[in-house]
Amino acid sequence: MKIPKTKKMYCKKCKAHTDHAIAHAKKKERGSLKKGSIARAHKRGRGVGHGNLGKWGSKPAVSKWKRAGVKSSKKTDFRYKCAKCGKSSIMGKGIRAKKVEFE
Ligand SMILES: [Zn+2]
Structure with a gap:
């Protein structure tokens, strides 16, 4: 998938359409x-007590939920x-792609 390096889009801070540089998130x-x-x-003191504590509780075995190599x-x-004010914003929804190229 080829993606342009810059794109004209709305900036919340400038309240106008300005040029935006596109880059991958680190x-x-x-x-x-x-x-x-x-x-x-x-x-x-989190993760102490009975029952499933979600994020803080005990974790299942990695092989049970990490299906490595399933998706290509x-x-x-x-x-x-x-480009004008330096404010950065994130993309709403990601698109599935095998390879991303900036042109
Ligand atoms: Zn701006």
Whole structure:
């Protein structure tokens, strides 16, 4: 799938249609000291008690839910950056594509 490097779209901050640079989202690691980290959550007392605690509770075996290699394509996750003010926005819904090329 070929995607243009820039696109004219609406900027929430400028309140006008401006040129936006399109780029792939970078992968970010979950911070070990952040509020969302499991280790810190346990220190805060989450994940203690009876029943299924969802995100904070015990996890099933990886082989039970991670079906690695089943899908051959990935959903796109683009970030649009306004050329005028620098405000970046995310795409609403990703499109399935095997290969993404910027032209
Ligand atoms: Zn803008």
